[in-house]
Amino acid sequence: MALFVAALILTPTVSAAQTDEAAISSPDREPPPITPRVLLEFEPPTEIEARDLPNDDGTSILITWRRSPSMPEDVRYTVYFSEGAAGPYKPLPFDFRPVGLDESIMADNLQYFQYRRSHRDYQFTVIDFTAFDAAASGAHKRELKEYEKRLEEGIAPGPEPVLYVYDWDQFHFKLGVTSNSAVRLFDPVLHAEPVTQWFDWSKFNNMFMAAAFLVVILFFIETARRRKFYIRRIAGLDAVDEAIGRATEMGRPIFYLCGLDPMTTVSTIAATNLLGHVAKHVANYESQIKVPCFDPIVMSVCQETVREAYYEAGRPDAYNSDNVFFITNDQFSYVAAVNGMMVRERPAANFYFGFYYAESLLLGEVGQSTGAIQIAGTDSTVQIPFFITSCDYVLIGEELYAASAYISREPKLLGSVKASDMAKAVIIVALLLGLVFSVVLLIAALGDGASALGWLGEKMEHFMHLFNEHT
Amino acid sequence: MIFLRRQLPVAIAFVLGMFTLIIFYIPAAPMQGIGDRLKIFVMIIGAFAMLLGINSILGQHITKIRKRRSGYGYSWVLILGFVAMMIAWIPWWSAPPEGLAVYYPWGGLENPQGVFYWMFFWILVPMQATMFSILAFFIASAAYRSFRAKTLEATVLLIAAVIVMLGRVPLGTSMTSWLSDVGFWSNLRLETMTSWLLNVPNAAGFRGIVLGVALGIIATSVRIIFGVEKTYLGGGD
Numbered sequence: 001m002a003l004f005v006a007a008l009i010l011t012p013t014v015s016a017a018q019t020d021e022a023a024i025s026s027p028d029r030e031p032p033p034i035t036p037r038v039l040l041e042f043e044p045p046t047e048i049e050a051r052d053l054p055n056d057d058g059t060s061i062l063i064t065w066r067r068s069p070s071m072p073e074d075v076r077y078t079v080y081f082s083e084g085a086a087g088p089y090k091p092l093p094f095d096f097r098p099v100g101l102d103e104s105i106m107a108d109n110l111q112y113f114q115y116r117r118s119h120r121d122y123q124f125t126v127i128d129f130t131a132f133d134a135a136a137s138g139a140h141k142r143e144l145k146e147y148e149k150r151l152e153e154g155i156a157p158g159p160e161p162v163l164y165v166y167d168w169d170q171f172h173f174k175l176g177v178t179s180n181s182a183v184r185l186f187d188p189v190l191h192a193e194p195v196t197q198w199f200d201w202s203k204f205n206n207m208f209m210a211a212a213f214l215v216v217i218l219f220f221i222e223t224a225r226r227r228k229f230y231i232r233r234i235a236g237l238d239a240v241d242e243a244i245g246r247a248t249e250m251g252r253p254i255f256y257l258c259g260l261d262p263m264t265t266v267s268t269i270a271a272t273n274l275l276g277h278v279a280k281h282v283a284n285y286e287s288q289i290k291v292p293c294f295d296p297i298v299m300s301v302c303q304e305t306v307r308e309a310y311y312e313a314g315r316p317d318a319y320n321s322d323n324v325f326f327i328t329n330d331q332f333s334y335v336a337a338v339n340g341m342m343v344r345e346r347p348a349a350n351f352y353f354g355f356y357y358a359e360s361l362l363l364g365e366v367g368q369s370t371g372a373i374q375i376a377g378t379d380s381t382v383q384i385p386f387f388i389t390s391c392d393y394v395l396i397g398e399e400l401y402a403a404s405a406y407i408s409r410e411p412k413l414l415g416s417v418k419a420s421d422m423a424k425a426v427i428i429v430a431l432l433l434g435l436v437f438s439v440v441l442l443i444a445a446l447g448d449g450a451s452a453l454g455w456l457g458e459k460m461e462h463f464m465h466l467f468n469e470h471t
Numbered sequence: 472m473i474f475l476r477r478q479l480p481v482a483i484a485f486v487l488g489m490f491t492l493i494i495f496y497i498p499a500a501p502m503q504g505i506g507d508r509l510k511i512f513v514m515i516i517g518a519f520a521m522l523l524g525i526n527s528i529l530g531q532h533i534t535k536i537r538k539r540r541s542g543y544g545y546s547w548v549l550i551l552g553f554v555a556m557m558i559a560w561i562p563w564w565s566a567p568p569e570g571l572a573v574y575y576p577w578g579g580l581e582n583p584q585g586v587f588y589w590m591f592f593w594i595l596v597p598m599q600a601t602m603f604s605i606l607a608f609f610i611a612s613a614a615y616r617s618f619r620a621k622t623l624e625a626t627v628l629l630i631a632a633v634i635v636m637l638g639r640v641p642l643g644t645s646m647t648s649w650l651s652d653v654g655f656w657s658n659l660r661l662e663t664m665t666s667w668l669l670n671v672p673n674a675a676g677f678r679g680i681v682l683g684v685a686l687g688i689i690a691t692s693v694r695i696i697f698g699v700e701k702t703y704l705g706g707g708d
Contacts, residue, residue, distance in 0.1 A: 055498055056498050057498045057499055057500040057503060058499070058500065059500070196498075196499050196500065197498050197499060198497055198498075198499050199496060199497060200496050200497065200498045203495070203496050206496075207496055210492075210689070213686075213689055214693060217689075217690055217693045217694075218693075218697070221697075221699060262517070264513060266688045266691050266692060267688075269691065269695065270687075270691055272702070273700060273702040274702075276702040277702070293524075295520075295524075296517070296520035296521050296522075296523050296524030296527070297516065297517060297520040299520075299523065299524060299527060300520060300523055305702070322530075322531060322534070325527045325528065325531050326523070326524035326525075326527040326528050327528060328528070329524075330595075330599070331599075332598070332599040332602035332603055333595075333598075333599070333602075335602055336598075336602050344542070358603065358606060361606060361609050361610060361613060362602070362605060362606060362609060364613075365609040365612060365613060379680075379684040379687070379688075381677055381680050381681060381684075384680070386613065388617075389613040389614070389616060389617040390613055396680060397680040397681075397683045397684040397687065398680075398683035398684055398686065398687035400687070401684075401687030401688065401690060401691045402687065404700065404702055408702075412699045413694065413699065413700060416690045416691075416693065416694050416699065417690065419690060420683075420686040420687060420689075420690045423686050424682065424683065424686060427682055
């Protein structure tokens with residue numbers, strides 16, 4: 001018993017002498033009677049640093065450290081804060097974000113994580129200063145509510161609660177470890193000021209590629225004015241005329257669906273672009289087109305598009321605004337309504353363009369059962385197989401975006417399609433280079449490794465890293 | 472008039488399109504704040520557009536009832552359902568003192584004793600589930616049509632589908648579990664073949680489509696921002 005008591009008294013003294021570290025306290029701000037040995041018996045993490053989080057809006061800092069190789073599994077890292085270097089250090093007033101490893105922050109800021117040495121040894125956490133303000137605001141609301149409740153009940157409420165405002169410049173932090181509500185904090189005291197960034201350098205490669213692609217598109221659009229471009233045959237779009245002709249002969253309507261996504265989605269814009277061309281053909285053929293819409297904004301755009309198409313075709317009298325209508329923006333209610341109309345009205349042709357979800361097969365199969373000729377076009381990779389099984393023609397992915405250019409044969413539009421092809425060619429070349437390099441490096445690895453290839457091997461490795469680092 | 476119908480929308484598309492593109496690269500709070508405001512505009516426009524949508528659907532069905540078109544009885548069901556849900560949702564009674572669970576006698580989604588709650592969870596949700604469950608039968612019929620081995624491609628599809636289907640269920644994997652799980656023979660186990668089919672040829676095709684889609688989206692966006700594509704404004708180019 002005496003030995004046990006002596007151990008209780010001696011343990012914190014020894015630990016303080018060994019670690020020379022500051023506060024040891026529990027999250028409820030009361031010093032624990034004993035710091036468990038488990039928190040004292042391993043080497044502390046090293047290279048603990050704080051710095052401004054790069055490429056952010058000036059509200060966060062980044063704390064990085066090299067993890068302790070001997071830390072037990074049931075011990076977790078934590079961060080304590082203080083409004084002044086001297087302390088006292090308190091737990092964060094919000095949930096501590098778990099340490100990330102394979103996150104974009106790490107991938108975009110490899111210089112902080114010594115990627116080439118062993119990035120898995122380096123860990124980090126992001127401290128968002130706005131979370132302090134949000135926590136203070138939440139606490140203030142709760143106190144105010146309690147204050148008002150006391151006022152209503154006639155109990156002396158005390159002073160009116162005041163919103164606490166943190167001074168971001170005075171924030172200091174300490175990295176620590178915690179286990180069973182006991183905490184061990186490590187030196188040094190960490191301090192960094194968040195700085196507002198006016199350019200996100202992690203997106204520089206993205207901007208460079210976008211700018212290069214933009215130049216290529218504008219170049220081909222300009223070239224298209226003088227030169228005729230060849231564009232390969234797209235069977236699904238060639239069949240549009242056939243489908244409209246069939247509907248005219250049968251005296252049945254055509255159903256045109258723009259998908260379930262809102263007007264802010266590019267595939268929906270592509271679908272409405274295509275609707276303009278289809279509606280003009282329908283007007284010329286004196287057939288009837290019906291556009292049941294899932295989104296009211298899409299409905300408004302479609303009404304305008306179809307109306308203008310009828311005007312351009314010289315058939316404004318044939319336009320009926322009731323044929324472009326809103327149903328609902330509930331997925332399966334929409335499907336039930338459209339399927340019901342298909343079964344009742346037996347359309348001669350169904351067009352499904354835009355973005356679809358689980359309803360793709362429900363629509364396609366019911367349309368198939370009514371004997372309609374069906375043409376679909378979607379960039380939803382998950383739904384493409386369903387359309388392929390149930391439709392006669394399918395525009396796969398990018399063909400939907402090229403459709404407007406293909407049907408109109410407008411040189412300027414064809415120019416942008418050609419630019420996409422050029423970009424694809426560049427990507428294919430990069431992929432082929434990657435394939436060749438990886439095979440060469442693999443063969444070299446069987447011998448003396450990349451060093452056997454000299455500077456060429458290094459360049460190859462660098463090329464491969466360019467694409468691998470961000471995966 | 473041409474200015475209002477053509478040039479002004481194209482100018483707005485250019486200015487806002489370029490602005491949205493630029494602020495993607497600027498993390499500073501003032502710029503992101505403007506971007507957030509623009510997103511709120513979209514929500515406000517959406518809310519007003521919903522009124523147009525309601526006008527459209529009610530107008531359609533009221534006309535149908537007035538002209539006694541075939542199936543006009545269903546239009547009554549739609550209108551009555553619309554009105555009933557709307558009335559039930561409106562909190563007709565003022566909220567009771569704080570702390571009580573029931574805020575409205577029979578309105579509001581948060582009240583499990585309410586009519587709206589009852590109609591939503593015991594009429595709408597089961598009907599949605601019914602529509603979704605039909606998918607299982609349609610998948611079977613579509614699979615039957617696609618997997619008929621009439622051509623070489625359909626035969627390859629059939630074989631791949633059978634391997635993947637068997638490789639994803641315990642009964643299927645047990646058929647080849649007697650093969651060694653190391654060495655050459657492990658490649659003939661159904662789960663290994665399934666993984667290879669999904670991770671190699673399937674993933675390659677998938678990525679090819681995604682690359683094409685991404686380039687197509689950029690090209691279409693550029694066409695709209697620079698006013699090359701104006702079909703969405705109505706009519707031709």
